[in-house]
Amino acid sequence: MDIAALVTWVITALGGFYMLGxxxxxxxxxxxxxxxxxxxxxxxxxxxxxxxxxxxxxVIADKEALAWTAFILLVPVALLGFVMLARWIPVHRAQATAPAGAGQGVPAERHFPVAVVLAHGLFAVVTVVLVLLSALNIGGS
Structure with missing residues (x-):
């Protein structure tokens, strides 16, 4: 489960890097x-x-305190992610109703592909769950 969490975390990070860029x-x-x-x-x-x-x-050291530290760090990460999602949704919806040629003053986040936003969020949720399960020693290593 530790490696699965690592894989989903890296995939989540790649989507995040893309959106940040x-x-x-x-x-x-x-x-x-x-x-x-x-x-x-x-x-x-x-x-x-x-x-x-x-x-x-x-994953390298297998110290339980590190698993809990990672999980605790993920809590504000998730909260900030939900804040950004809530602020992105109206921008995305406005894109569908914008008149053709309206490009002036377009928010930078309007350029996020919906598939990347959805995949980033989905993998983030899976990562949080896997990290929590690993910290609880549920499902083995």
């Missing part, structure tokens, strides 16, 4: 019209990255 390349960090606050984006990223490193160390 998309957001940055479309001017998200420069303020503009983005609905995603810079501290929320980078807080989500930093805590998830730190948690992933802790999880890798846990």
């Amino acid at each position: 998309t957001w940055l390349s479309h001017g998200g960090a420069r303020g503009g019209s983005s609905h995603l606050p810079v501290p929320v984006i980078f807080g989500h990223f930093a805590l998830a990255a730190i948690g992933l490193v802790v999880w890798i160390i846990y």
Whole structure:
């Protein structure tokens, strides 16, 4: 289960890196019209990255405290992720109703592919569950 959590975490991270790169390349960090606050984006990223490193160390060292540390780090990561999802949904919905040629002042997050957002969220939920189950020693290593 530890390795399964690692695999899902890495897949989740890849989707997150893609969306972060998309957001940055479309001017998200420069303020503009983005609905995603810079501290929320980078807080989500930093805590998830730190948690992933802790999880890798846990997989190598097999110390229960590291599993719980990784899980505890995932709690605010998930909360920040839900905040961003809630702020992204209206932007995505507005895209469908925007008149043709309306490209001025488009939020950077409008460029996120729906499939990537959904896959990132799905793998994130699976990761949280697998990490919790591993920390509880349910399902074996």
